[in-house]
Amino acid sequence: SQKIEQNSEALNIQEGKTATLTCNYTNYSPAYLQWYRQDPGRGPVFLLLIRENEKEKRKERLKVTFDTTLKQSLFHITASQPADSATYLCALYNQAGTALIFGKGTTLSVSS
Amino acid sequence: NAGVTQTPKFQVLKTGQSMTLQCAQDMNHEYMSWYRQDPGMGLRLIHYSVGAGITDQGEVPNGYNVSRSTTEDFPLRLLSAAPSQTSVYFCASNIIVGGETQYFGPGTRLLVL
Numbered sequence: 001s002q003k004i005e006q007n008s009e010a011l012n013i014q015e016g017k018t019a020t021l022t023c024n025y026t027n028y029s030p031a032y033l034q035w036y037r038q039d040p041g042r043g044p045v046f047l048l049l050i051r052e053n054e055k056e057k058r059k060e061r062l063k064v065t066f067d068t069t070l071k072q073s074l075f076h077i078t079a080s081q082p083a084d085s086a087t088y089l090c091a092l093y094n095q096a097g098t099a100l101i102f103g104k105g106t107t108l109s110v111s112s
Numbered sequence: 113n114a115g116v117t118q119t120p121k122f123q124v125l126k127t128g129q130s131m132t133l134q135c136a137q138d139m140n141h142e143y144m145s146w147y148r149q150d151p152g153m154g155l156r157l158i159h160y161s162v163g164a165g166i167t168d169q170g171e172v173p174n175g176y177n178v179s180r181s182t183t184e185d186f187p188l189r190l191l192s193a194a195p196s197q198t199s200v201y202f203c204a205s206n207i208i209v210g211g212e213t214q215y216f217g218p219g220t221r222l223l224v225l
Contacts, residue, residue: 032212043116043202043216044155089155097210098162099145099170104154 006103015112021075023090030092033073038087080110116217124223125193133188133220135203143206144186148199162209193224
């Protein structure tokens with residue numbers, strides 16, 4: 001079955017620095033991979049999707065890369081702010097395409 | 113649009129009680145699903161539905177029932193609550209199965225004593 005690993009449970013950085021979060025997956029290669037943000041006490045919110053034929057995707061201060069050879073996605077937040085503090089989840093579909101599977105998340109804390 | 117709504121926000125049950133967690137969406141989405149989220153375990157899929165009248169099991173379906181009589185509603189039933197079902201439950205919807213953006217509700221926090 002598909003497995004997703006987000007290497008760090010927690011990441012602490014200073015305001016203004018770039019945060020880099022890692023997502024690794026095993027078994028089959030998905031057509032696309034998604035990133036979500038979750039704030040305490042709230043449901044996850046979709047941020048970005050990157051397809052297997054896209055090496056990189058950007059949205060404002062967010063950048064996602066997708067390396068299908070390494071089976072890895074990197075999620076970057078540049079010029080980080082305390083408001084970026086949250087848990088970030090990567091997700092992809094199972095091979096049947098019927099279920100969205102999530103990593104356990106990385107909790108980012110940005111200090112001023 | 114209200115998006116995905118869930119009720120109640122918080123519930124306390126005694127072991128052996130039954131209850132239904134409600135989920136509704138007003139986006140005319142075909143696909144709906146239920147997850148539970150526990151510390152250290154991440155989001156785990158309980159059941160999902162690809163359309164009205166069609167449901168299937170996810171990773172952790174034991175102890176839960178679902179039905180999908182309308183496109184809008186996807187209730188989750190706990191048949192006989194157990195302390196192991198203490199968790200935060202999220203309902204989600206997507207325009208179609210395999211769709212690109214999943215929308216989540218605000219969650220229901222359940223405590224089983």
